Amino acid sequence: MSSNLPASGAAAAPAVSGRVRGRGPYADIWNRLKRNKMAMVSLSILLLLVLTALCADVISPFPYEQQNLDQMLEPPSHEHWLGTDGYGRDILSRIIHGSRISLEVGFVAVCFSITLGGLIGAVSGYYGGRLDNTLMRLMDILLAIPGILLAIAIVSVLGPGLVNVMIAVGISQIPTYARIVRASVLTIRDLEYVEAAKSIGESDLSIIFRTILPNCMAPIIVQATLGVAGAILSAAGLSFLGLGLQPPTPEWGAMLSEGREYIYEAYWVSTFPGAAIAIVVLALNIFGDGLRDAMDPRLKR
């Protein structure tokens, strides 16, 4: 409940009221988010992950593709912190490099679905009528096919590979964004400031992009955070099934799948890549929840 009140504790200066009023909406969101410990821990994990992905070549202790047949299936040790796999490759190094792939798939797939879904939703909500009806029925159809099933079907058409996985996962998320953006556009479309923009003769396109969309970012950002988590999970699932990225690519789902072979003698081969997926997805979900609460305190519980 307290999150409805403006933050007052931190600013102790006497003449603070003017400054508080001058603060933008993003500062308010950030202030609310800062007080959510779980969300901040998740954010740190995510930043660490991005850093890991950027500096993968520098920080990984071994080259990720280096095979070492004298050191197959070694348990975690001082030299190989997370052990080695069936080809004697260092698992930690492969997980570090795998973070690049997972982040890439997550972000690209979500950008793809936001762009297409957002466009469909915005046009649908703004123009309404028959166009809206047609587009939304199309989205219903896409939504009727379960996400992973659609992704599997698309990947089996396109074949395995990084880009195809991104497309498959991206397409299956389009309807979600289309619906969210459409709903937001509908609530904003008839407000005074949109009418004002119309009355000064702005074009429809400019109204959609410059007036309407910036004002319905909150639900899109929240959904995108959760969407990245979903995309990483789906991509890892596809690779786990052998339909996504193929070995020897250090993709977490593919690594996990390879590790099943050694489940009797080497638990670490499948345990750690899976743990990496779980931690990243958990962090994204907690952060997304926190972001939702911070952006719209009314929705909180």
Added chain:
Amino acid sequence: MLKLILKRIVMLVPVLIGVSVIVFVLMQLTPGDPAQIMLGPQASEQDVANMREQLGLNDPLYIQYFRFLAGILTFDMGTSIKDGQSVFASIMNHFPPTVELTIAAMFVALLIGIPAGIVSSTRQYSFFDNTATLASLVGFSIPNFWLGIMLILVFAVQLGWLPVSGYGGGEYLVLPAITLGTQTAAVVTRMTRSSMLEVMRQDYIRSARAKGLAERTVIFRHAFRNALIPVVTVVGLQVGTLLEGAILTESIFSWPGIGRFMIDAIRAKDFPTVQGSVIFVTFVIVVVNLLVDIMYAYIDPRIKSQLK
């Protein structure tokens, strides 16, 4: 009520037709000539051409589509390229194990989710509540293909209590059901908790307490019954999620259900089978969601009157 049901069924028709178009188009786009795959790489050009003619692959696309649609409506989804069996018969053979797994997973989810949600809501922000909230976030985020392998590692490989994989008696069902049910348990916990918290704030709960009823009676007779409505919806919608999750879970545990059947078909490039199973699973989920909607209207008279 009947009118409502009919209306919903009629609304379903375009969606199902749309799904069949998407699946048909996807399969058309798939590289590889089905006739060639059926006959193998050493077949002569003439044989392949004859096979194409026999399969009707030389007809215009819309004719092929209508044949496909007519096939679905008469439960004839063609024959498998791999073994020449009727696709529909194979699907029917593989569906019961998937239903069994889905029901077991739902049972696990409700057994954990509803009590955890009720206790959480009656002691908001207690240690139990915080733990349950965190656990449900973890349960929701864990990839089920990893959870399954971890369960195998602990309960089958290390402790030896349960079989690693396969199909048979109840002991084979335990690990797959927990694997598949965990995510749903997390969703049910969250939903039960928030729905209970909402209801507990209502005036009639205060009245019930003011009457001097025991807290137990207030919670179960008055609060839980009303809190159940949104939970039922979520549970219904989770049936689809479970069927989807079954694809991965079945692959982990070598469970002979429709999910593993479909993945095997994709690997073998057996497209009539892939096509048939994607359509079948989607139709089942759509129908289940329809039943949930109808049930929802049945439980909650306010919705029934709204939809009239």
